[in-house]
Amino acid sequence: MRALFVGGxxxxxxxxxxxxxxxxxxxEDTGGxxxxxxxxxxxxxxxxxxxYAVYGAPDMADEEVxxxxxxxAYARRFEAEPSEFTH
Structure with missing residues (x-):
């Protein structure tokens, strides 16, 4: 699995x-x-x-990510169906 980062x-x-x-x-856990x-x-x-999993910087809005x-075009690149992760 690939982790992809947006922002920051x-x-x-x-x-x-x-x-x-x-x-x-x-x-996962910085402890700091x-x-x-x-x-x-x-x-x-x-x-x-x-x-794949898309991670956004702490100060970014969900819509912007x-x-x-x-x-x-992450979904096309990985031939995958994207779904929003709900917290």
Missing amino acids: VVDNSEMDMEGSQPPVHYP GHSRYRLHQIGKTSDGNVA ARIADER
């Missing part, structure tokens, strides 16, 4: 993630009270596997 200092960055389900925040990137969208392939993810 790592905007437009990607990384591989282990596991079948993405964590709600990245990094720092703001973390928040999961906004999950893209699943036709067989139900998670292909969704707009940028659509603009960057």
